[in-house]
Amino acid sequence: MNKAAEKNRRFYELYVKDLIHTKFGEYENRIAVGIVGEGSDCFGYDDEISRDHDFGTGVCLWVNDEDMERFGYLLSIAYNELVDSKERSFYTDRLRERRGVSTIHEFYSDILHIDCDTDHCTMSEENWMKLDHSCLKTAVNGEVFRDDAGEFTAFRNLLLSYYPDRVWRLRIAEQLHLYASALQVNYSRCMARNDIVAAELCRSKGLSAAMELYFLLKREYPPYYKWTYRALTELDEEGLFSAKIRELAEERINPDAWSTTRYHPNRLNYIDHIVSLSEEIASLLEEMLWEQNLIRTRSRYLEIHVNEIL
Numbered sequence: 001m002n003k004a005a006e007k008n009r010r011f012y013e014l015y016v017k018d019l020i021h022t023k024f025g026e027y028e029n030r031i032a033v034g035i036v037g038e039g040s041d042c043f044g045y046d047d048e049i050s051r052d053h054d055f056g057t058g059v060c061l062w063v064n065d066e067d068m069e070r071f072g073y074l075l076s077i078a079y080n081e082l083v084d085s086k087e088r089s090f091y092t093d094r095l096r097e098r099r100g101v102s103t104i105h106e107f108y109s110d111i112l113h114i115d116c117d118t119d120h121c122t123m124s125e126e127n128w129m130k131l132d133h134s135c136l137k138t139a140v141n142g143e144v145f146r147d148d149a150g151e152f153t154a155f156r157n158l159l160l161s162y163y164p165d166r167v168w169r170l171r172i173a174e175q176l177h178l179y180a181s182a183l184q185v186n187y188s189r190c191m192a193r194n195d196i197v198a199a200e201l202c203r204s205k206g207l208s209a210a211m212e213l214y215f216l217l218k219r220e221y222p223p224y225y226k227w228t229y230r231a232l233t234e235l236d237e238e239g240l241f242s243a244k245i246r247e248l249a250e251e252r253i254n255p256d257a258w259s260t261t262r263y264h265p266n267r268l269n270y271i272d273h274i275v276s277l278s279e280e281i282a283s284l285l286e287e288m289l290w291e292q293n294l295i296r297t298r299s300r301y302l303e304i305h306v307n308e309i310l
């Protein structure tokens with residue numbers, strides 16, 4: 001357990017648990033409590049830099065829609081009074097939105113930007129495709145301290161069971177296309193035109209797609225973009241893929257590599273180290289696709305695999 005989670009759990013054990021038991025005892029087994037959602041502390045990535053905004057001790061309390069009408073608003077008032085008496089100097093308005101009382105439906109729907117069916121604990125394929133994929137990890141991070149009714153955890157487990165197979169394949173195909181178009185095609189075209197800004201955008205989009213593909217092929221959700229590489233280094237036990245990603249990110253664009261080279265769509269300019277690194281990363285991704293029996297033909301040009309994946 002990370003330090004922030006420990007601190008939040010202590011806050012729950014010392015103060016919130018007693019508040020619930022004393023003032024809402026008849027509903028005690030209806031209230032789920034934990035620390036999940038937005039914020040570096042929920043990911044276990046908080047540090048001194050993180051604490052310059054929206055950082056403080058507190059917990060999330062989740063109830064269903066019916067219980068919110070029955071006692072949730074009173075619970076919210078009581079919890080906020082408790083926070084004000086214990087952690088006054090730390091709570092910002094934004095942090096109040098992230099902590100405290102909310103309905104289970106509101107919590108998941110707000111994070112994923114869709115109308116989640118938490119009552120029946122189901123997710124249609126349409127909603128799997130419509131949801132904000134960059135926020136899936138935010139919906140399932142952190143820890144649940146207590147959930148006797150199991151309603152909050154049931155939907156959490158639905159998300160943790162990962163994408164349905166067809167949606168998973170669609171997501172892989174989408175990212176293969178993004179990687180191939182950005183780094184294996186358009187980067188070279190932009191460099192041949194000496195359009196450095198566009199080339200940098202290609203590299204950025206390619207880096208994002210490569211990391212997204214790695215998580216997809218590991219069946220894990222990546223966190224918010226600024227923590228994706230950190231999470232990648234933790235997931236990549238051998239370290240080869242994450243090392244190549246970092247090398248590609250740190251490599252300086254070299255216009256001189258294109259000064260005497262004429263662009264050709266079927267010839268790679270390996271003088272440009274970004275091109276060679278892009279192909280090395282593509283080769284690692286191709287190997288992962290092969291190992292999972294997602295492709296039957298070998299090619300580092302990832303666009304070729306899109307139709308086969310689908």
